[in-house]
Amino acid sequence: MKNWLAGLGVLGAALTLPALAFAADGPDNVTLGASADAIWVFLASVLVILMQGGFALLETGATRMKNAGHVAGKTILTFGICALAFWAFGFGIAFGDGNSFIGTTGFFMDGMDSTVFASLAYSTVPISIKFLFQVAFAGVSLAIVWGGFAERGKLSVYFIFGALYTIFVYPVVAHWIWGGGWLGTGDNIAQDFAGSTVVHLQGATAALVATILLKPRLGKFNKDGSPNLIPGHNQVYSVLGVILLLVGWFGFNPGSTLGAMSPELFGFVAFNTLIAACAGGVAAMVVSWIYFGKADITSMLNGVLAALVAITASCAYVEAWGAFVIGLVAGVVTFFTAQWIEKFRVDDPIFAFSVHGVAGIWGTLSTGLFASGALIEKFALFGQSGLFYGGGLHQLGVQAIGVFSAMAYVIVVSGIILYVIKLTIGLRVTEEEEVVGLDLSEHGSYGYPEQMKASSTPASGLSK
Amino acid sequence: MTMLNWIRNWVEQIQTAQSLVEWRTIRDRFHAKLDTSSFHLESLELTRCINEFHDAMIRRIAYWSIEQVEQELGHSTPSEYAFVLFGSGGRCEQTPWSDQDNGIIYELVDELKQVEVNAFFMRVAVVWSDGLCEVGYPPCVGNVICTNEQWCRSSLGWQQMIDSWWERCHWEDVRYLLITADARVIAGNGAIWQRIRDAYLSRVQAKPELLTAMLRNTLHHKISLGVFGHFLTERYGVDAGGIDLKYGGYIPIVNVIRLLAVRHGIGASSTLERLDGLVQFYSQEQVNAWRETFLVMLFWRSNTPFEIENGVYTSSGKIKVNSLSSANQKIIKKALREGMQMQIFLRQSLNYKNE
Structure with a gap:
């Protein structure tokens, strides 16, 4: 509370800048600038943390009533696990000084000492707020992973994999690209402004590995391989979830400037983010209407999210028309890959891989096409111009290496972790528990007691 | 054996049989033969063959149910009656797996005996419907079935009910009016229903805007x-x-032809007879094109896979695209495109405006 009040005080001070700037005993311009930076990144962190609410609603709405309490509740649980693991090890591995593969310092960070975080030194924001912002990102990545576990994963696996993903998977690739690693230094710098690859593609790839290892939900596919619809129980929740995520994304992308002293940059990033999101949503709705003969709400929601995922890497690098095309293509491509993945008998309950994976790949590659040299120079960004701006294939190649190496790393490491869990304690609840629903089998009470008790009496031995 | 003799043979078997078990056996044998038949039936022949079979079966069981109830209640049939088929049965377009869409209409000579007469025919309705179920005809999921009192009533009751539909003209009322347009007498005295039909058609002729309500009711069936x-x-x-x-x-195309027929006062219940009647109002070329489209859909609808589920014949009416040759896909697509044109033609000719 005190920090909040102090922050508000500083903001008030900033608003009366002309009068105070000349007062002999007031804060100087440098202090005020640093405060504005801190407030902006703090605000962005809050927005990104609020995205957890978006994931909770999106995922709960897209799954069945009997799992509602579990699906929503585990979002808070896993964010807690993620934050603790990131504080202990993840933040140091991602951003601590070390080698080009991992950070080796900054574990159990004290919230004050920023000396071993050279990769974040370009921003004047206190290390505590930088941590807040980065842990929110790790939390988003982990929330994406859970899409692949939906409606059949064991609760204990959320504890174990949540911690291990936050320590051994996410921060490693984050270090490569953002923490001074091999994809963020030298001549071949990958352009991933806010994390199409670091956050979304990593989460989605782990989700894909999980959903394959877990196998489809009971009743998802018929014997002949044809898929059945397992409708979510509340489309309104899903819509509200996407609205929360959309709003949160205005912290996610513009906040990645890690400072408020370049208002033109974070404003431009927000502008591109909006253009892409809207193009993706509209395009997905139209294409679903053409393809199915019905305008599909779920496809539209996926289209908005896919466009946001895609523009995440490129939001600072591309002009408005590029943002429009990137969002539009993401919306359309995701629509088709969602159908296509199902044909392979892969049950991805909330389309995590299509929305965050396929769009993450497209978004990362898109800067290799659309990155503008003028914008790179104007905003002092990394990397080179894309193919459409005379940069040739160089940046596209670097982006492709980024995508490939990140995916390969996540497939191998998360695959090993999940496979070992599968062999030891198991990934999936029993058939009976799945039928009864995870609310009852994992938590002992329904998310919707009035509705559920009337319609199903638990099988004997399951009431814990 | 010619086609005619072949089906006549089945009809004879139905007529000579005396019990539901025998009829069920005949039906199962018929479907087995039809399924593996060496007949290369054209669409029309196939439909006629199936319908003659169903008609004979449904009619035989109707008269059988009258006999059963007469024996059960110990008195003869109290009045004139007619057994009526709706839906595909009414249109003579039944498939091997058609369900029961049926009703009963009877004359009420003496008002004082209304309760007794009604009870007699309601009992007949139950025996007829149960009998049909045992022979493999599932009850209509929309409850358009004689055991529902709405669809088993006196001629006066029918007339009053239809009048109330016209007056209210709500969505459900219009749905019933569309169902009633396809009614066909399968057994009993056809003249009783004829009077109802004549009054129905006169009403539309007097008030053509009723057609717009009927069109609106059918627009939710979109061509695939x-x-x-x-x-x-x-x-x-x-x-x-x-x-x-x-x-x-199939249904959107049937709907177009039905509305055009009702519009022009054509009393026929089958789509093909309706098309014959429409020649007086539209060019031969146009009607031929509609007929060709309808026959394609009729044929392919009769060729969708079916199965026996809980003892009755059922089909989803769907066929997998990858099971069709590219030539057949082209034929079906062409018919569907023509169906869309027919819907547009109907809207324009009724001057229908989107709301």
Whole structure:
């Protein structure tokens, strides 16, 4: 509370800048600038943390009533696990000084000492707020992973994999690209402004590995391989979830400037983010209407999210028309890959891989096409111009290496972790528990007691 | 054996049989023969063959149910009556797996005996419907069935009910009016229903705007073709990848022809007879094109896979696109495109404005 009040005080001070700037005993311009930076990144962190609410609603709405309490509740649980693991090890591995593969310092960070975080030194924001912002990102990545576990994963696996993903998977690739690693230094710098690859593609790839290892939900596919619809129980929740995520994304992308002293940059990033999101949503709705003969709400929601995922890497690098095309293509491509993945008998309950994976790949590659040299120079960004701006294939190649190496790393490491869990304690609840629903089998009470008790009496031995 | 002799032979077997068990056996044998038949039946022949069989079976069981109830209640039939078929049965377009859409109409000579007469025919309705169920005809899911009092009533009761539909003209009322337009007498005295039909057609002639309400009611059945001319297929379930030939092709086309026929006061219940009647109002060329489209849909609808589920014959009316040769896909697509044109023609000719 005190920090909040102090922050508000500083903001008030900033608003009366002309009068105070000349007062002999007031804060100087440098202090005020640093405060504005801190407030902006703090605000962005809050927005990104609020995205957890978006994931909770999106995922709960897209799954069945009997799992509602579990699906929503585990979002808070896993964010807690993620934050603790990131504080202990993840933040140091991602951003601590070390080698080009991992950070080796900054574990159990004290919230004050920023000396071993050279990769974040370009921003004047206190290390505590930088941590807040980065842990929110790790939390988003982990929330994406859970899409692949939906409606059949064991609760204990959320504890174990949540911690291990936050320590051994996410921060490693984050270090490569953002923490001074091999994809963020030298001549071949990958352009991933806010994390199409670091956050979304990593989460989605782990989700894909999980959903394959877990196998489809009971009743998802018929014997002949044809898929059945397992409708979510509340489309309104899903819509509200996407609205929360959309709003949160205005912290996610513009906040990645890690400072408020370049208002033109974070404003431009927000502008591109909006253009892409809207193009993706509209395009997905139209294409679903053409393809199915019905305008599909779920496809539209996926289209908005896919466009946001895609523009995440490129939001600072591309002009408005590029943002429009990137969002539009993401919306359309995701629509088709969602159908296509199902044909392979892969049950991805909330389309995590299509929305965050396929769009993450497209978004990362898109800067290799659309990155503008003028914008790179104007905003002092990394990397080179894309193919459409005379940069040739160089940046596209670097982006492709980024995508490939990140995916390969996540497939191998998360695959090993999940496979070992599968062999030891198991990934999936029993058939009976799945039928009864995870609310009852994992938590002992329904998310919707009035509705559920009337319609199903638990099988004997399951009431814990 | 000629086609005519072949079906006549089945009809004779039905007529000489005396029990539900025998009729069920005949039906199962008929479907087995039809299924593996060496007949290369054209669409029309196939439909006629199936319908003659069903008509004979349903009619035989109707008269049998009258006999059963007469014996059970110990008195003869109290008045004139007619057994009526709706839906595909009414249109003579039954498939091997058609369900029961039926009703009963009877004359009420003496008002004082209303309760007794009604009780007699309600009992007949139960025996007829149960009998049909045992022979493999599932009850109508929409409850358009003689055991529902709405569909088993005196001629006066029928007339009053239809009048109330016309007056209210709510969505459900219009649905019933569309169902009633396809009614056909299968057994009993056809003249009783004829009077109802005449009054029905006169009402539309006097008030053509009623047709707009009927059109509006049918517009929710969209042809299963996308804007790029691709099939709109099922996404999920055992029919995933299948086209809904029934509701996405056959029914919309039947609806167009029905409304055109009602508009012009044509009393026929079958689509083909309606088309014959329409020649007086539209060019031969146009009617021929409609007939060709209808026959394609009729044929393919009769060729969708069916199965026996809980003892009755059922089909989803859907066929998997990948089970069709590219030539057949082209034929079906052409018919569906023509169906869309027919819908547009009907809207324009009724001067229908989107709301």
